[in-house]
Amino acid sequence: MSVVPPCHAGDVELPPSLRFADASRVLTGAALRLGLAVPTFRSPPRMAGTSRTIRRLDPAVVGTSLGGVAAVESGGRNAAVVAVSLRGRAFAEVLTDMIEGVIVTNRLAAVDAQRIRAELFRAASEVFDVEAA
DSSP states (O other): OOOOOGGGSSSOOOOHHHHHHHHHHHHHHHHHHTTOOOOEEESSOSSTTOSEEEEEOOTTTGGGSTTHHHHHHHTTTTOEEEEEOOTTOOHHHHHHHHHHHHHHHTTOOHHHHHHHHHHHHHHHHTTSOOOOO
């Protein structure tokens, strides 16, 4: 049985919110396979005029907050919420902000960050027709 992701179902352009949801699932899976903590993704950021915000969550109380999913997926370590603005932005820019959110959540050193960034973008480019922003 083969399941074709909606973004591969022809020339139909998905609304930004659905592409964002698909990207969240793809990046979550890739980050987990790489052994990384996975932030919760949401849109839009609470702070007006920003393209991306990152809010760290206290692992001691994250199970009782809306970020509970992040704590479960990341084992409670480095739990964070990455909020990305979608309106008026190219999907590649949104995807880049999401990937940077994973990098920042995991507090990766420069060399590790470069490798992980490439791995996450590669995983996303297997599903989405994107080029680096």
